[in-house]
Amino acid sequence: MAQPLLVIRDLHAKVEDDDIDILKGVDLVVEPGNVHALMGPNGSGKSTLAKVIAGHPGYEVTSGEVLFQGENLLEMEADERSRAGVFLAFQYPAEIPGVTIANFLRTAVNARAGKGEETDVFAFQATLAEKMALLKMDDSFATRYVNDGFSGGEKKRNEVLQMAVLEPALAVMDETDSGLDIDALQIVSHGVNTLTKADKDLGVLLITHYKRILNYVKPDFVHVMMNGRIVESGGTELADKLEAQGYDWLQEAAAGV
Amino acid sequence: MTQFDFGVFAGGLSEPETFTTHRARAWERYSDAPFPTKKSEEWRYTDISKVDFDTFVAVTPTEALDANLPADVQEVLDQSGERSGIVVQRDGRVAHIELDPKLAAAGVVLCSLQQAAASHAELLERALFAVTPTAAEEKLWTLHLALLTGGYLLYVPKGVELSAPIHSFRTISGPGVLTATHSLVYAETGSKAAVIDEFLSPDLDGEALSLHGATIHGDANAKIEYVALQRYGRGVKHFSTQYIAAQRDAQLVTFNVALGGDVSRSEVNSRLLGPGSNSEMLALWFGDSKQHFDHQTLQHHAAPSARSDLLFKGALTDNASSVFRGVIRVDVGAQLTDAYQTNRNLLLSKGSHATALPNLEIKADDVRCSHGATIGQVDxxxxxxxxxxxxxxxxxxxxxxxxxxxxxxxxxxxxxxxxxxxxxxxxxxxx
Known part of the structure; x- marks a missing residue:
């Protein structure tokens, strides 16, 4: 068996300037090529987990460990994690006026290549065009400023495009489906499916509040997070049960220590 | 300048008498004017008391100049697109001028100021020598006029349009040099001119001084784009004073870009002299190490129904510093003025420092004016x-x-x- 992609053990974390842990002992293992859905009510700690994995400076890990391909992820800066192969698709991607998507992505690709190994402009443009064709995106998209004045759907498509170009080993998708109408949801789901199909080893942690996206992106595992811990794990049938019964039946497990 | 004999210097120049007369008058005014000090509002944030003007040597015109393009100039030209002509000034002297023959045939003139003094005496009198500098700029403006060895006139006659810019270069070869140059751009009625003034040098292991003046004049309905791209190496102190005049319906865009040098100061004065005229004033600077950039601006509305729009942006890192001081002045009769002024600063380090001082002096009552300045960090x-x-x-x-x-x-x-x-x-x- 290959080394797991991501191992999270008894992870506790809090907002930097706060005293109370939001994550209260998270355990999770993601193998290469698997899609994990992480569900749970608002405030259960799903987005916090995504940000902690990505290395957001606003959060502090108080105990536990996170291994990425066997390496201690918590010792790495956010940019090092990205270059190592971790990708976070943001729930609310930042807008960067004045910087085109093409320029931004070329800088990101070159940051991976290191000094003297930079991809030349034409080779990069070819790669970008190829990825955009794969995701059925219009060429003009790349000349727009990063997320500047984008609709919710466009922002999420831009996240998927970045994921396609940067080719991570692990993609953490933080509520990528929230705020999307059904058309946008299908387009984004198609993008994610295209990428998992193209890279059989790509591991995905799909964080979502709703079951809706799981009708399009089929997870191998479903987990439920409540009160800062994963309280239930299973297959797609778990998502169906949550859809039918809500989260109440798990309150007891969540309250337990 | 203790070792410097102005009479000997001026006597060695072969130029029309009117030029010599103005030069001598400028030298007199320079000698009488006090050096700017930090006590004045205009020079509070840029200290030139340590600049030892005596140690600089004004370039003498005796030695022959190499007319070949310098390597650094050639490099920029190779990277640049179309152009209508080239001016190269080396250590303050004009070394090379070329102009698209079609434009020359259409009456466009691109020549050294010395030549212009003979061929376009009246125009120089009106557009250059008639300029009255502000009290704050008197010292350096008159010094630049007195020592002027370089400079060019671009004259675009009525209705003629340049489709590509004139690309002008000023290079400084080493420490100890003082250069005094001027750009005179005169666009007649309905004509169109574009100029890039590029300033460059290697990093120097001593100080050099660059004095620059520009007079940009747009007659009725003329369009001018003027860019001052300052990318000197370290060691150079650069002082530029620019007077922009827009007649009826003229559309003038000026763009100051400061990237190089140790100290770089530009005073940009725009005068809206005719109704319907428009002056777009732009600037960018990026400072690192201990670089200091100073921008002083004036949007002077002397005519009604004119517009001026200023957008100056600077970013600083390390221990770099900058100051922006801008004035919008609207005369009593200049009703229906639209005047805007925006200065934004981005600080990338704790050691960097920006100062912004916007000012309004409005004497008309039916105007639209706004000004704003921000100093912020990365989001x-x-x-x-x-x-x-x-x-x-x-x-x-x-x-x-x-x-x-x-x-x-x-x-x-x-x-x-x-x-x-x-x-x-x-x-x-x-x-």
């Missing part, structure tokens, strides 16, 4: 977003600076001009 959310895509902190900062500058670049009408400036900024920022 945390933008920074994390870029880091999460694998950019190092420095790469992320530089990309954000580039995005911050884009708004100003986007306002330059001519593609070739925009690209030249973009390239120079990329080179400085190191993206």
């Amino acid at each position: 945390d959310d933008q920074m994390f977003y870029l880091l999460s895509r694998g950019l190092t902190r420095q790469q992320a900062e530089r990309l954000l600076v580039f995005g911050f500058f884009d708004e100003v670049l986007g306002r330059m009408p001519m593609e070739g001009v925009r690209e030249r400036v973009r390239h120079a900024i990329e080179e400085k920022i190191g993206l």
Whole structure:
């Protein structure tokens, strides 16, 4: 068996300037090529987990460990994690006026290549065009400023495009489906499916509040997070049960220590 | 200048008598004027008391100049797009001028100021020698006139349009040099002119002084784009004073880009002299190490129904500093004025420092004027977003600076001009 992609053990974390842990002992293992859905009510700690994995400076890990391909992820800066192969698709991607998507992505690709190994402009443009064709995106998209004045759907498509170009080993998708109408949801789901199909080893942690996206992106595992811990794990049938019964039946497990 | 004998210097120049007369008068005024001190509002943030003017040697015109293009100039030309002509000034002297023969045939004149003094005496009298500098600029303006060995006139006659810019270069070869040059751009009624004034030198292991003046004059309905792209090496102190005059319906865009040198000060004075005239004033600067940039601006509305719009943006890192001091002045009769002034500063380090001083002096009552200045840091959310895509902190900062500058670049009408400036900024920022 290959080394797991991501191992999270008894992870506790809090907002930097706060005293109370939001994550209260998270355990999770993601193998290469698997899609994990992480569900749970608002405030259960799903987005916090995504940000902690990505290395957001606003959060502090108080105990536990996170291994990425066997390496201690918590010792790495956010940019090092990205270059190592971790990708976070943001729930609310930042807008960067004045910087085109093409320029931004070329800088990101070159940051991976290191000094003297930079991809030349034409080779990069070819790669970008190829990825955009794969995701059925219009060429003009790349000349727009990063997320500047984008609709919710466009922002999420831009996240998927970045994921396609940067080719991570692990993609953490933080509520990528929230705020999307059904058309946008299908387009984004198609993008994610295209990428998992193209890279059989790509591991995905799909964080979502709703079951809706799981009708399009089929997870191998479903987990439920409540009160800062994963309280239930299973297959797609778990998502169906949550859809039918809500989260109440798990309150007891969540309250337990 | 203790060792400097103005009489000997002036006597060695072969130029029309009117020029010599103005030169002598300027020297007299220079000698009488006090050096600017930090006590004045205009010089409070830029201390030139330590600049030892005596140690600089004004270039003498005796030795022959190499008319071949210097390597650094050739390099820029190779990277640049179309142009209508070239002017090269080496250590303050005109070494090379060329102009598209079709434009020459259409009556466009591109020549040294010395030549212009003979061929266009009246125009020089009116557009250059008649300029009355502000009290704050008197000292350096008169010094630049007294020691003027370089400079050019671009004259575009009625209705003639330049489709590509004149690309002018000023190079400084080594420490100890003082250069005094001037750009006189005169666009007649309905004509169109574009100029890039590029200042360059290697990094010097001593100080050099660059004195520059520009007079940009647009007659009725003329269009002018003027860019001063300052990318001197370290060691150079650069002082530029620019007078812009817009007659009825003239559309003038001026763009000051400061990237190089140790100290770089530009005073940009725009005068709206005719109804319907429009002066777009743009500037960008990016300072690192201990670089200091100073921009002083005046939007002077002397005529009604004119418009001026100023957008100056600067980014600083390390221990660099900058000051922006801008004045909008609206005369009593200048009703229906539209005047806007915006200065934005981005600080990338704790050691960098920016000062912004916007001012309004409005004597008319039916006007639309606004001014605003901001000094801020990099946005945390933008920074994390870029880091999460694998950019190092420095790469992320530089990309954000580039995005911050884009708004100003986007306002330059001519593609070739925009690209030249973009390239120079990329080179400085190191993206």
